[in-house]
Amino acid sequence: MWPSSQFLDFPGGKVAFTSEMRFISESPKERIPCYRVLDDDGQLIEGGINVGKEIAVKMYSDMATLQTMDTIFYDAQRQGRISFYLTTIGEEAINIASAAALTIDDFVVPQYREPGVLLWRGFTLEQFANQCFSNRGDDCRGRQMPIHYGSKKLNYLTVASTIASQLPHAVGVAYSLKMDGKDACAVTYFGDGGSSEGDFHAALNFAAVTEAPVLFICRNNGWAISTPTSDQFRSDGIVVRGEAYGVRSIRVDGNDTLALYSAVRAAREMAICEQRPILIEAMTYRVGHHSTSDDSTKYRPVDEIELWRSARDPITRFRKWIESNGWWSSEAESELRSNVRKQLLDAIQVAERTEKPPLVDMFTDVYDAVPSNLSEQEKWLRETIKIHPQDYPSDFPL
Amino acid sequence: MATIFQGLRGGAAAALTNSIDSKKLLSRSTRRSLSERKVSFPVVRSDGSVNLNPGGSNARARRVDQLITNAVATKADSSAASSTSKPGHELLLFEALREGLEEEMDRDPHVCVMGEDVGHYGGSYKVTRGLADKYGDLRVLDTPIAENSFTGMGIGAAMTGLRPIIEGMNMGFLLLAFNQISNNCGMLHYTSGGQFTIPVVIRGPGGVGRQLGAEHSQRLESYFQSIPGIQMVACSTPYNAKGLMKAAIRSENPVILFEHVLLYNLKERIPDEEYICNLEEAEMVRPGEHVTILTYSRMRYHVMQAAKTLVNKGYDPEVIDIRSLKPFDLHMIGNSVKKTHRVLIVEECMRTGGIGASLTAAITENFHDYLDAPIVCLSSQDVPTPYAGTLEEWTVVQPAQIVTAVEQLCQ
Numbered sequence: 001m002w003p004s005s006q007f008l009d010f011p012g013g014k015v016a017f018t019s020e021m022r023f024i025s026e027s028p029k030e031r032i033p034c035y036r037v038l039d040d041d042g043q044l045i046e047g048g049i050n051v052g053k054e055i056a057v058k059m060y061s062d063m064a065t066l067q068t069m070d071t072i073f074y075d076a077q078r079q080g081r082i083s084f085y086l087t088t089i090g091e092e093a094i095n096i097a098s099a100a101a102l103t104i105d106d107f108v109v110p111q112y113r114e115p116g117v118l119l120w121r122g123f124t125l126e127q128f129a130n131q132c133f134s135n136r137g138d139d140c141r142g143r144q145m146p147i148h149y150g151s152k153k154l155n156y157l158t159v160a161s162t163i164a165s166q167l168p169h170a171v172g173v174a175y176s177l178k179m180d181g182k183d184a185c186a187v188t189y190f191g192d193g194g195s196s197e198g199d200f201h202a203a204l205n206f207a208a209v210t211e212a213p214v215l216f217i218c219r220n221n222g223w224a225i226s227t228p229t230s231d232q233f234r235s236d237g238i239v240v241r242g243e244a245y246g247v248r249s250i251r252v253d254g255n256d257t258l259a260l261y262s263a264v265r266a267a268r269e270m271a272i273c274e275q276r277p278i279l280i281e282a283m284t285y286r287v288g289h290h291s292t293s294d295d296s297t298k299y300r301p302v303d304e305i306e307l308w309r310s311a312r313d314p315i316t317r318f319r320k321w322i323e324s325n326g327w328w329s330s331e332a333e334s335e336l337r338s339n340v341r342k343q344l345l346d347a348i349q350v351a352e353r354t355e356k357p358p359l360v361d362m363f364t365d366v367y368d369a370v371p372s373n374l375s376e377q378e379k380w381l382r383e384t385i386k387i388h389p390q391d392y393p394s395d396f397p398l
Numbered sequence: 399m400a401t402i403f404q405g406l407r408g409g410a411a412a413a414l415t416n417s418i419d420s421k422k423l424l425s426r427s428t429r430r431s432l433s434e435r436k437v438s439f440p441v442v443r444s445d446g447s448v449n450l451n452p453g454g455s456n457a458r459a460r461r462v463d464q465l466i467t468n469a470v471a472t473k474a475d476s477s478a479a480s481s482t483s484k485p486g487h488e489l490l491l492f493e494a495l496r497e498g499l500e501e502e503m504d505r506d507p508h509v510c511v512m513g514e515d516v517g518h519y520g521g522s523y524k525v526t527r528g529l530a531d532k533y534g535d536l537r538v539l540d541t542p543i544a545e546n547s548f549t550g551m552g553i554g555a556a557m558t559g560l561r562p563i564i565e566g567m568n569m570g571f572l573l574l575a576f577n578q579i580s581n582n583c584g585m586l587h588y589t590s591g592g593q594f595t596i597p598v599v600i601r602g603p604g605g606v607g608r609q610l611g612a613e614h615s616q617r618l619e620s621y622f623q624s625i626p627g628i629q630m631v632a633c634s635t636p637y638n639a640k641g642l643m644k645a646a647i648r649s650e651n652p653v654i655l656f657e658h659v660l661l662y663n664l665k666e667r668i669p670d671e672e673y674i675c676n677l678e679e680a681e682m683v684r685p686g687e688h689v690t691i692l693t694y695s696r697m698r699y700h701v702m703q704a705a706k707t708l709v710n711k712g713y714d715p716e717v718i719d720i721r722s723l724k725p726f727d728l729h730m731i732g733n734s735v736k737k738t739h740r741v742l743i744v745e746e747c748m749r750t751g752g753i754g755a756s757l758t759a760a761i762t763e764n765f766h767d768y769l770d771a772p773i774v775c776l777s778s779q780d781v782p783t784p785y786a787g788t789l790e791e792w793t794v795v796q797p798a799q800i801v802t803a804v805e806q807l808c809q
Contacts, residue, residue: 162577162582167547168578169550171554202548206544367587
């Protein structure tokens, strides 16, 4: 027992006294180091989980597919064929490696730059295209803007445009899994910018207090639209905040596929077995613009972008590793790329020509059953269309 | 002193009980008026916190054409709350809420509660008292103070199979949760193409209390009424509090249940058998011929007090507690308007943008031809609620103003 003169008996636990007045520094002497196992040339440094050929090749293929999909859809937007798009260029490793380390039962609560997780789980290129074109095949029934994918079947919550509002959702999902005693966790993603929102703080805090099995994966990509991280926060990134809330955390090289895979696997294990949240900060770079509504060359140097696009590209780095294992070749590469490209172009063509959702879908699913006021509003709209058919778009079935 | 609602007395009650097959509850739900009914109405006496007319030593006939109808899911049995055999049990409104909550938690293990101090403290108005002991503190979860976040947490949990009841310690605090309620709760069922449902209940005490200060006297129903995808109901009696709570929990849509700080101690005798109130229906409090008075929550009691004065002056007001704030029960309201041709709305919301404003618009749009006079809407003033007791009293509509309004309307 400590003599009472040496500690403060406080609700929440004993706190030792000290007669030295010392302020804790606002920044550590050294920044928290970043876990990596593959060097810049794709050579294994050491450690990391042994990843078998099948998973490695699937990871690589999906990263390449994601990159190709982003390029083609981005161009489609530029051509005026879809209204909006957001790329994941530079962050493919975070998307795919984390997805590969999870199981299908782990419920994903995304921000918006994580379509790779859906891709890994089996969302088809046609489904991506349908959502971007908001046609009849869209799972969202044409109600959301492009890249707001969602799939209950694949345990991936529909993307909402609001920043960080999904973080408390993830805690709720984890709470639900905890109540059911499921062998699964919730996984949520957000960016460096999203970590400034109030919901981030409360979500971490709640997750710690409720001992909820949730993985918080931060894609620290250096930019929140035009705001660099130096204007976003003054802490040593996001990883140091974990301790502040009582959450175990790690900083990982977000462009190192193997390191990410290992870290997420370990984190998932801890989250479920120990029933606790884990924070993973993945350091990366947003190579593309924030979205098709942005031109990032206006606020950051072009050579910085190019450096990360080429020399630090996560896909090339991982390719070197799988090639050195004899699991990949340039023939396989060109075959994959041309197949995916063709599939995407076909998907776009088909999606573009597919009928849009029917008018009735504007009024369904607001509630479980269509209430009378919405029926009336639908009726009124249809009457208006009858009177002015020329003003109503011809490709929307009534 | 406590508010006492009693069943229909004397012969009227006997006639009713004989004609009711207690298994078929719809027989009770017809809107017939009793031919032998006197002009009577509930006299509400409440404890000191609701300062109403203390005249009348015992409460008399309760709301005559009371609706006991099914909600979406379960058939509930209900017998008339007749005064002859006095079935049922008496309780206070906050206990009725708890009873409804407890029954639903027993019935469905997915139902859970989250909010500040809802666990062992039992909630700021004791609605959740004892539940943490019974169900454990995971299922009755005390959250840190971050309304937006625990509302978000409830939404996330609802999307993956739970049925959370989210308590705002005071409704006004839920302004911090507006983002989650508007952008996610109301929206995600729609934007996900119907894939994810959000069967949450968001509830808490609101309205103008006794000198709680401006920040604790908010009327959130006005701010939330535009949000697509949510339903809003306001309870006003122990009977409908329990019924609406149960219906809200069983609903697949997100429902916001508005309680009033000053009504928690109302006492009433409610049936022992299980029952549910319909979320979209209004409640006929007092049928009449001269004027339709539409109200909800605490203002119902001011209206009924004014009704007593009006009856003495020879008026016959029809009082409807609209209960369902989104959507409005335009069926019952419309039938009433068609009968009386005059409408007075008495609400606690502020004048600008309140429930009364929307209701006025809805009635004008739909029933304009039946109106003999413009709709009159009595609301609170567009001021933050002052702390001084006398000033606070005059920010809300008082019975005297209701009487004057009816007199003017019926000229």
